[in-house]
Amino acid sequence: MGDPKIACRNLWKLYGPDPVGFLKRHDGRPSIEAIRAQGYISAVRDVSFDVMPGEILVVMGLSGSGKSTLLRCLSRLVQPTAGEVMFEGRDMLTASDSELIELRRHKMGMVFQNFALLPHRTVLENVAFPLQVRGTARQERESRARDVIELVGLKGREGYYPRELSGGQQQRVGIARSLAVGPDLWFLDEPFSALDPLIRKEMQDEFLRLQKVLNKTIVFITHDFDEAIRVADRIAIMKDGAIEQLGTAEQLVTRPATPYVAKFTENIPRDRLLSVRSVMASTSPRKPAKDAIRADALLASIARQIVTTERPIDVVDDEGILVGTLDRGTYIDALYDQEPAR
Amino acid sequence: MERPTKVGAPGALARAAKPALTVLPFLILFLCASLLPDWMMKVPQAWTVPFIDWTNAVIDHLREDALFGLFSFRDFTRWIAELITWPLALVEGLLVSGFPDFGIPAMPWVMTAGLCGVLGWALRDWRLGTLAAGCVAYMAIFGKWELSMITLSVVLVAAPIAGSIGFLLGIMAVKKPWFEAVIVPLLNVLQSLPHFSYLIPIAVFIGVGHKAGTIATIIFAIPPMARLTILGLKGIAEEIREAGKMAGCTRFQMLWMVEIPAARQALLVGVNQVIMQCLAMVVIASFVGARGLGHDLLFRLQSLKIGQALESGVAIVLMAIVLDQLSRAAAEKQPSHLADNVSWLARFPFLSAAIAVCGVSLLLSAITPYASVWPDELTLSTAPLWDGLVDWITLYFFDPLQYFRDAMLLYVLIPVRGLFQQIPWTAMVALVAVAGWSLGGVRLALVVSGFVLFIAFAGFWERSLITAYMVAVAVMLCVLIGLPVGIWASKTDRRAKMAKLWCDTFQTFPSFIYLIPVIMLFKVGDVAAISAIIIYAMIPIIRYTVFGLRNVPQDIVEAGITSGCTERQLLWNIRLPLAFPEIMLGINQTIMFALFMVIIAAFIGTKDIGQEIFRALTFNDAGKGLVLGLCVAFMGLTADKLITAWSAERKSRLGLA
Incomplete structure (x- = not known):
C-alpha cells in the first residue's frame, strides 16, 4: 500500500506544571496512576498509528477521552508534549510557523464540531476564505468556491450569512470550506455531533458520497460508535488518552482487546456489521454449490437463505472459488455473541 | 478542571459565626473607641505621606524640565492640542459654523435631520429614523442648534479617536500577556476615577478651553473601549480561531x-x-471651558436659572437617547443576504435615500432660508413652562419639601454622619482586611487594606469618611427602594421589559443632568446631593435585581412550583437566594455609581472629598486632584473587590457560575 499519509509515534500530550520534565523523569512512559498522582492531566498518552492514503481512520471515544486533543496534535493546533507526527514523511513537530502555514494552505482541511463559520461572511466568502488567505485572486477563488458549494449541495445559497442557515446547511458550508483548497488530508472533529439524528444520518451519507468522489485521507473524530461503524475503514477506540484498540469494526466486535472495547461493542447489531467471511468455517476445496453466498456479504443479507436452508451453505470469494461454509448454528451464535463451539 | 469544593454541613452557629467573626475586630475597635489611644482613632498628622507633593513634583518636572529630544513634554501636549483643532474645526464647520474662508455654509438643518433619520432607518427601522430626525429638528426649533451641534462635533471627533486608541490598547493586551498584566489594573483604576480628576491634569498641561475639554473627553472615553476590546477578542470561540489557523x-x-x-x-x-462616555464627559468638561450644551447648562445652573437649565438638560437628554439608540442599533444589526438581480435602488436603499435627502434639502434651502437656518423669531422656548413648574412646586410643595429635607437631615444624615466620624481608622482597616482575608485569602486582604491605608495616609481621612457616609446612606436607600421595585418589575415579562427600557434610557443621561431636578426641589446641600446620588445610583440595583430574578434557572423554579410553593415561598426560598449573588453585583454597581455622583454633587455644596477636588480644579492643583481621585477610586475598588469576590464564591457554591 505504500507509505502512510500521516503517522504518529509515541505521541504524548500532558497538561500540568512541567509536562516535559515530568515525562523525562519517568523515562517517557509514566503510568496513568503516576500521572494522576502528581496532578497532571493526560490528554494523549503514547499514541501511535499510521493512516494510509485514501483511508478513513475514525477515532472514537467518550468526552474527555482525549480524541479532540489527539486530532489537534496531528494538525498541530496543539503542540504535543512528546512524540512525532509524520506527514508525508516530514516531521510536523519541527516544522516552522511559516512551513505550517504553507502546509495548512495547501494540504490540510478541517471541519469543526460547531461549524466555526465566520459570522460576518457570506457562504461564498466563508468557503473562499482559505483561498483568500493564501492569496488566490478574487475571480479564481470565487469560481473555485462556487464549485465546492455546488459539490456539497448548497448552490443558490452563496449570498446567505451563516445565521440564516440551518445547522446541517452550516456544516455543509464548513465542509465546503475545508475542501476549498483541495487538501490531501482531511480532519473532521465530531462534524455531525451538533446535528439532529435525522440530519446527522443524511450528512453521513453525504460525507460518504463526497469521499467516494474525492478519496481523501481522513481522520474523523466521533463519540458515536454507530457513526464510526458507518464511515470508518478502521476505528481507534480511545480511553483516558490512550488507544485501547485499533482495527476494523468487525475486529473490534468479534475480537475486543479489552473489556472496555467489549462493553462498547456489545450492543452493536452484528447482522449489519459482520461479513460471512468473519464467521464461516473453513472447508476443503471442491466445486461450490449453486446457492453459494459471497464471503463479503453481511449476515443480515443472507438471513432468509439461512432460515430456509437445512445444510451448511457454501461461501465463495469474488472469483467464485469456495472458501468456506456457514451453518445455521454458527450464524445464530455469531449474531447473539455466543462463543462459537470451537 | 473543576476543583472539588469542600462541602460540609455547618451548624447554624457555625454559619452565623463566619460573618460575625469578620466584623468582630471592627466591632471591638469601634465600641472601645473611647479607650483607644489617639493615634488609633485619627490618623496622626505626622503620618501623612506626601503623595500630593510627590505627584506634583513629577508633574512639575514634566511640565517644566522634561525633554524628549528637541521638545519638552509641555510642547508635546500643546502640539497634540493643536492637532485636535483641525478635525474639530472641520466637523464644526460642516455642522454649524460653515467655512467662511471658502464661502461654504454649514449643512442646512433639514439635511442634518434628514441624514440622521436615514441613518436610524438604515440601522434599525423607520421608528428610530423618525426619533433621530425629530430630535435633531427639536434642537433647531427650540433654539439649541448651535450649542447642540458644537457638543455633537466634540463627540464626533472625540469618539473615533478614543475608540481607536482604546481598540489598539485592547489588541495589545490580548496579544501580549505582560501588557495585559499592566493595563488591566490600570483600567480598573482609571474607570473608577471621578471625572474631575481627569480635568485637572488636562488643565495643567493643555490649559483651559474648548480643545482642552475635547482632549479630556478623549482620554476619559478610552478605558471602556480597551476593556470591551479585550472582552470581545477573548470571547471569540476557540473553534473560530482554530478555523482561521x-x-x-x-x-x-x-x-x-x-x-x-x-x-x-x-x-x-x-x-x-465610548460615545456615551464622550457625551457624559463633554458636559462635565465645560468646567475647563468646553463649549456647547454642557457649558450652557453649567452657566444656567450657576445662576440658578432652573427653567433654562432644564431646557438645556432636555436637549442633552435627547442627544443622549439618539446617540445611544443609533450606536446600539449598529451593534445589534445582523447582516442578511440580498436577493439576486434587484435594482440599484433596492440594492442600496439607504444610500439612495441619503442622496435624495441631500438633494431635497439643498433645493429647499435655495427656496427658503428657513430650511438652512431656523430663524430666531420662530424659535420656541420651553423655559417659561419649566419655570412655571418650578414656581408651582415651590408654591404648593414648599412646606412638605422643607419638612422632608429637615427630617432627612435631623434624623438620618446627621446621626449617620456622626456615627461614621466616630469610626477609628484602625477599625476600618481591620474590617476591610479581615473581610478580604475571609473572602479571597491573604492576597485580597493585602490589596484592599492597601487601598484603605492609602486613603488614610493621604491625609484626607475625615473628608473620605464624609464621602463614605453619603455613599452609604444613598446606597442603603437605593437598596430599600430599588430592591422592591426590582422584585415587582421581575414578575411579568412586560414589566421586566419596561424596567430594562427605563434603566437603559436613564443610564444614558450624563450624570450631571441629575443635578437639575434635585436643585429644583431641594436647592443645595447634603439632602440635594444624596437625592441626586439616589436617583442616579438606583439604576443598577433595579437592573441587576430584575436580571438576577429572571435568570434563575427555569427548572429550579419549576421544581419549586411542582413542590407546591406559593408565589411568596417561591420568591423567598428559590428566586431571591439564587439571584442574590447577582443582586450583590447590582449593589456593587450602585456603590460605583454613587461614588461618581457624590463627586459631581460637590457642585451643589457638599463637604467631602468632592469639594476638595473641586478646589484643586480651581487652583489647578493637579497632584491634589489626582491623589484625591485615587482616594475615591480606591474606595470604589475596595467595595468592588470584596463584593465581586463574595459573589463569585457564592455563585460557584450555588453551581451558577
Missing part, C-alpha cells in the same frame, strides 16, 4: 480577517460605550 492565516490575517470581525458585536458595544 487551519485555513493558514498568518498572525496579521488572523487578527484582521478572523478575530476582529468575529468580535464585531462586542466591539460595537464598546463604540456605544
